[in-house]
Amino acid sequence: MTDPSKEDQAVEALWKFEEVTPGVPASTPDAAERSGPMNLYGGAGLGPGQIDDSGLRLDGDRSYAEVPTVPVDTSSSFTVAAWVQASELSERPVTVLSAPGNVRSAFELRFLPTPGELDGYGSWELTFSEEDGAGAVTRRITNGEFYDVRDWNHLTVVYNSRAEQAQLYVNGVLQAFRCADDDGDGVPDDSTCRDQLAWADDIRPFKADGPLQVGRPTADTESEYFAGTVDDLWVFRGALSPSQVQVIANSWFGLPIEVPPGV
Structure with a gap:
């Protein structure tokens, strides 16, 4: 893999979800004071969180939150990270984050349940679209390195535009499982086996x-609203390195509002 570049990194937003400002709509402030408050819709509010006291509670029934513009240029290097906990098991895909254009999302982050499984397992899926059109090429990355979607899981999306590479970390882990290929012919020895790599190259998302x-897809598909809680949503300009991702994923309290240290 190509190491993400640390050039031109900055905190562009941090929504801690610790307070709500009344209004129509109600909102929650950006602790970084860079991108402005996030508006709450459809009954979205605060509930018990992972960091500090509270997080953004979503009921899965058309509740969501949004900030009027994506804080970063999604065609350039960026990082988005958050704690996520589902409040219920789902038999359908549900969307946690989306960065829409007019038709497609530059990227979406969702949970995919494993068919026939009702124990909270599945995979987190990250999708990127190259163009904002119905026929655009969409690339998918998955990561299944977690135990239960109803636990708190830390999700980090990293896009490095120089390397044209995207990564999806779950709890600080970049899943890397390759199927056995003892004869080296490029075909798995077990025909049912599939590589599980939580990164991909040649990724070129459009600028959303x-x-x-937060909590719904670009297409506003009612069945894909997320039911659960999101906490400490960070947005960075620039691609964080693996060690920087680890700092956020492993630090529950007291993180300063700045680019995390790392190599």
Whole structure:
């Protein structure tokens, strides 16, 4: 893999979800004071969180939150990280984050349940679209390195535009499982085996011009609203390194609002 570049990194937003400002709509402040408050819709509010006292509670029934514009250029290097906990088991995909254009999302982060499994397992899926159109190429990355979607899981999306590489960390882990290929012919020895790599190259997302949405997909598909809690949503300009991702994933309290240290 190519190491993400640490050049031009900055905190562009941090929503801690510790307070709500009344209004129509109600909102929650950006602790970084860079991207502005996030608006709450459809009954979204605060509930018990992972960091400090509270997080953003979503009921899965058309509740969501959004900031009017995506805080970063999604065609350039960026990082988005958050704690996520589902409040219920799902038999369908549900969307945690989306960065929409007019038709497609530059990226979406969702949970995919494993068919036939009702124990909270599945995979987190990250998708990127190259163009904002119905026929655009969409690339998918998955990571299944977790135990239960109803536990708190830390999710980090890293996009390095120089390397054209995207990564999806779950609890600080970049899943890397390759199927056995003893004869080296490029075909798995077990025909049912599939490589599980939580990164991909040749990724070129378009620049999203819509809002950053929490809890629903760009297409506003009612069945894909997320039911659960999101906490400490960070947005960085620049691609964080693996060690920087570890700092956020492993630090529960007291992180300063700055780019984390790392190599």
